[in-house]
Amino acid sequence: MLKNEKILLTGATGTLGKMIACALAPYNELWGLARYSGSASLRVAQELGMRPVAIDLERPSFDQLPGDFTYLLHFAHTRRGADAFPESIQVNAVGPGLLMQHCRAVKAALIVSSSAVYTPPQDVWHPLNERDPTGGAFAPWAPTSPVSKVSLEATARLAAEAFGIRTTIARLNATYGSGRGMSGGGMPIADMEAVAKGEPVRTFADPYPHSPIHFDDMIDHIEPLLAAASVPATTVNWCGDEVVTQRQWCELAGSLSTRTPKLIVGHVPGAPCGNIADATLRRSITGPCKRQFTESFTALYAAFVSEQSATEPG
Template sequence: MTTLPTGKRILITGGTGQVARPVAEALAEHNDVWCLGRFGAEGVEAELAGKGITTWHWDMDDLSGDSLKGLPEDFTHVLHSAVRRGEDGDFNAVAEVNAVAAGRLMEHCRTAESFLYVSTGALYARQTLDHPYTESDPVDGVADWLPAYPVGKIATEGAVRAFARVLGLPTTIARLNIAYGPGGYGGVPMLYFKRMLAGEPIPVPREGQNWCSLLHTDDLVAQVPALWRAATTPARVVNWGGDEAVGITDCVRHLEALSGIEARLVPSDVTRETYRFDPALRMSLTGPCRVGWRDGIRRTLESLYPEHVRN
């Protein structure tokens, strides 16, 4: 497994989120880490500062780039995880804001050794539920559960590829699967568990089950340095998920066994679609994961909902 870098100046966006915050906190111990964002949640900026992280107010909606003025330009590594997801359904705004923000950031950090953009597997054209998606599979940006989201990611990947070539900036585009772990809200598995606690229905396919490649926080953090080292010009695209194929229904059943709480699985035409990744390319770059999904789910549940874990 990769050793975390030391003595670097690192810029991270989305540093208050499920993906980037654990990375920022892990790297801050031996590096000069800056987090960019709006920091709307009360106390979060002070929490990051308490970890030795420098914060800088940056709004992705600022298409002029003025909010980057005065920010140092000598970062050695960049992790761009911030995203406008598009819950309002404004496809044009999602495409423009995300693509322009990424371009502005890459231009500002054009001398960096490596730029890592966090994309998504949700942009792949849907095939069979258990299809192992590879980096060369076709994309279409269709996601009934959040329609604008993958469209914004496709637009931003285009901008990132263009700026990587124009600036000669070594870049990795990592298409993330489902990240989960004890930090933040716990990831998608814990969203399902909250539904279980509330007795709410969990939509599942009418036949079969959705499959994914769960990636525990510990493995995500450990793999970031390898993805930085893998950066190339033109940009390298890699699927970023765990080693194991995981059925979502199987995951929910595991949560039932751990907690004794019953899940209301309801067959539906519209579900939160997930994607199983072929891990071959990512494993060649980062090595194998260390956290198995069953143990990872148990540890996450014990951390966030200890009162609901069976002895």
């Protein structure tokens, strides 16, 4: 765990940002960069122990931001519709590049990209490695995401070499952990809740394999990923060690809730039908993940049931 460092965390109001803050703020001087469009998000950041700084990466001004951070953790991103490609590239690629220029004195930067950059392989069971083709994917849930993440990686690689910033670019796979719904616990937990409530799960493919990674494993990986940073930038899949299909976790949710999962498949041309990442390089950096999917998912289901019981009237 990082300690006694001055860290800048972007995307501080997002699910992953708040999770990172909970782990790092007690031991470090943690600054949280976000737009802070409402007083509630500002208050949450302060309660988590961050020093909030309001910056919009679409139109960034760093006049109020120190330049003496020891580490940069960049999690911020925007997901927009098909009418906002220029704005998305500005937020997801140009803004972070300017931020890296401002923070060029850091010991290292962790720039979070996505496995959405990969061109979907013909074989959905092919574990995508860091040298596989990128740029050919379509994400119906966020049309601007793949191209803006590819742009982010190019910008980060340029900034690493232009400013001498040791950098790791981490391509994040499906995440899951404590939290509620798609915006809280990640895709597996959103599906778990839907199955438990007897609601259908809409998907682009079946069985739809992933390499999900637990929030707590992500915390464990931050320091070694920063230690692996280099110039030119290190690019690595940030994923779990197990392959789990969406159908498998829905069926597990069904067995736990005694409900039959209902998957409704609506494939969209160009959308990926699989999301398996090769974890070989990541394991060489971080070691194996400590959380096993079935055990962790079962514990998260128990927490969900407990929370539901606590909120029921009477």
